[in-house]
Amino acid sequence: MASSSTESPPAPPTFGHQLRKHFLFPENYTNLNHGSFGSIPTPVLTHRQRLHILSEQHPDNFMRYHSISLLDEARAAVAKVLNAPSEEVVFVTNATTGVNVVLRNLTYEEGDVILHFGTIYGACGRTVQYIADTTDATCISIPLAYPVQDAVIISSFNTTVQEIKAAGKKPKLVIFDTVSSMPGMRFPWEKMIVAAKEAGVLSLIDGAHGVGNIKIDLEANQPDFFVSNCHKWLYTPRPAAVLYVPTRNQPLITTSIPTSHYYIPKSAAQYWSPLGPGSKSNFILQFEFNGTIDATSYLCVPAALKFRQEIGGEDAIIKYCNTLAFEGGEAVAKILGTEIMTPDPAAVDSGRCPMVNIRLPLLPIPKTEVESVYNTFTKDVGVRENTFVQVYVHNARWWVRISAQVYLEMKDFVWIAGVLKRECEKINERVANLATIAAATGEKVNVVNGADVHVEEVKSAKRAVVNGMVDLKVSDAEGGGVAVNG
Numbered sequence: 001m002a003s004s005s006t007e008s009p010p011a012p013p014t015f016g017h018q019l020r021k022h023f024l025f026p027e028n029y030t031n032l033n034h035g036s037f038g039s040i041p042t043p044v045l046t047h048r049q050r051l052h053i054l055s056e057q058h059p060d061n062f063m064r065y066h067s068i069s070l071l072d073e074a075r076a077a078v079a080k081v082l083n084a085p086s087e088e089v090v091f092v093t094n095a096t097t098g099v100n101v102v103l104r105n106l107t108y109e110e111g112d113v114i115l116h117f118g119t120i121y122g123a124c125g126r127t128v129q130y131i132a133d134t135t136d137a138t139c140i141s142i143p144l145a146y147p148v149q150d151a152v153i154i155s156s157f158n159t160t161v162q163e164i165k166a167a168g169k170k171p172k173l174v175i176f177d178t179v180s181s182m183p184g185m186r187f188p189w190e191k192m193i194v195a196a197k198e199a200g201v202l203s204l205i206d207g208a209h210g211v212g213n214i215k216i217d218l219e220a221n222q223p224d225f226f227v228s229n230c231h232k233w234l235y236t237p238r239p240a241a242v243l244y245v246p247t248r249n250q251p252l253i254t255t256s257i258p259t260s261h262y263y264i265p266k267s268a269a270q271y272w273s274p275l276g277p278g279s280k281s282n283f284i285l286q287f288e289f290n291g292t293i294d295a296t297s298y299l300c301v302p303a304a305l306k307f308r309q310e311i312g313g314e315d316a317i318i319k320y321c322n323t324l325a326f327e328g329g330e331a332v333a334k335i336l337g338t339e340i341m342t343p344d345p346a347a348v349d350s351g352r353c354p355m356v357n358i359r360l361p362l363l364p365i366p367k368t369e370v371e372s373v374y375n376t377f378t379k380d381v382g383v384r385e386n387t388f389v390q391v392y393v394h395n396a397r398w399w400v401r402i403s404a405q406v407y408l409e410m411k412d413f414v415w416i417a418g419v420l421k422r423e424c425e426k427i428n429e430r431v432a433n434l435a436t437i438a439a440a441t442g443e444k445v446n447v448v449n450g451a452d453v454h455v456e457e458v459k460s461a462k463r464a465v466v467n468g469m470v471d472l473k474v475s476d477a478e479g480g481g482v483a484v485n486g
Ligand SMILES: Cc1ncc(COP(=O)(O)O)c(C=O)c1O
Pocket: 035, 036, 094, 095, 096, 097, 121, 123, 124, 177, 179, 180, 181, 206, 208, 209, 229
């Protein structure tokens, strides 16, 4: 029926605190770090609970038949959001697994080089290193110091490729993010796919912060391999990720990880399988069942998408989160008297995404204090204030990364800015005192500069702490409190 002219238009979606009731946070908890592990709305949790009950009521029917048809529906649903054919997407447990599936399936020859950027997520960087440690491939990291323009990223890649080729080697694959982790910055992944293609290099996109975070169009961009977590930004339960391998590259992926019933051995060896021959492609079959797991998180994709549609749809969610991250970040920076890590204004969406990085107004921190400062923010402040603040060092500066979400408002950004300001003042006072003591005793203060400090390095800083500028004691081997005596 045609709508009458008197009918009022649909109400615009209302984001912000009104949506908190659909999530499970206790009333006094402010979730500012959605980007690490995501969080699900109640209808998705309820849906998963129903699936759990079904799977316990009819274990064989559920595991062998029902969950397989639900998995097909979930694949089709996530493929639609990615604008990819459903025959080219499968589920894997997480982004790390997806990256491992691709890197461990490819074969490497002497002279092959894997490229990545300095901002690669640590676990993925280590996976590249593992390949270099165990095959004929080597790897090269392209350093990045933000703020950096997209054009500089692309030209750094092109220059590195030329250098590798000039040395008689073969740049085989480049791995890069859709949005990097720390800093939480939108990466020019669309342009990098083109640059890689022009250079004859395979592209593997780590879209851990991908689907639900920024608009993804795989049909338009045609990467060689793409993996995206669904549990971070799409509101599915943990763990769930989608791996896209276009049909042309599926012959390169000969096994799921772990290898299971549908692997086709090169020999004529026959093994018993509890599963039927299956009518789908071997790529789909291998990832459909590769060991008994709880796949209900994958099966929640349609429920997550339904919830997202009901609160306004993909575009409205992304727009709200991008705007809140940017405006909220600017407000925090103003209160702290610093600045946000500036995105490239010429980039897609002006380089904005639902995460924002704000510089903390900290004095140069002695290396011996790094762990203590890191713990102050990520443990003490988090526990005391019922939140979590993700801090890190990049390009010799301390930053906080804040994730915007539909249940947050500007008020939350202003609140955390006050908390951070007070904490920075306390730390600065302590550091200034330490500097005074060091000056009086003639000791050299080793401040954090140059290299980025990530969590692993913070943990290893414990050893240095013991012989530090003042008598510092590590009370807990797993990154617990650091007591400053005197
Ligand atoms: C850019 C990036 N890649 C990969 C990962 C790994 O994701 P997962 O732990 O779900 O495998 C993360 C996690 O935060 C990430 O931020």
